[in-house]
Every structure is written in C-alpha cells, then in structure tokens.
Amino acid sequence: MTKRIHKYGRKKLSNGEPPNYLGQHLLHHKPIINEMVKQANISKEDSVLELGAGEGALTTILSKKLGE
Numbered sequence: 001m002t003k004r005i006h007k008y009g010r011k012k013l014s015n016g017e018p019p020n021y022l023g024q025h026l027l028h029h030k031p032i033i034n035e036m037v038k039q040a041n042i043s044k045e046d047s048v049l050e051l052g053a054g055e056g057a058l059t060t061i062l063s064k065k066l067g068e
Contacts, residue, residue, distance in 0.1 A: 028057050042062070
C-alpha cells in the first residue's frame with residue numbers, strides 16, 4: 001500500500017483513511033452519542049434536523065428517542 005501526501009497538510013494518508021482537512025469527524029462511540037442526546041433534553045414533542053448525518057449513528061439514537 002502506498003502512502004500519498006495531501007497538498008494541504010503534507011500529512012501521509014493511508015488508503016481508505018478519511019482526510020480530516022475537511023473537518024470531518026465520524027462519531028461511532030455509542031456512550032458518547034447517548035450522552036449527547038441526553039444533554040440535549042430532547043422530548044417527543046421536539047423536531048430535530050440533523051445536518052450532515054454521515055453514516056447515521058446519531059440519527060438512529062435520535063429516532064428512537066423521538067419515537068419515530
């Protein structure tokens with residue numbers, strides 16, 4: 001596997017590794033997701049718009065919390 005250097009950060013990127021120069025953060029740690037939803041105090045009467053849902057890890061927890 002060859003490594004390539006990104007022109008913005010001169011960092012070596014492995015094949016398949018998401019570049020973080022876009023500010024992309026993939027959240028998959030369920031305890032953290034659950035804590036975020038808990039801290040948001042979301043109730044079934046609330047409407048939630050999730051921008052940039054990515055792979056849907058947060059969306060799944062939100063839909064269960066909202067009862068949809």
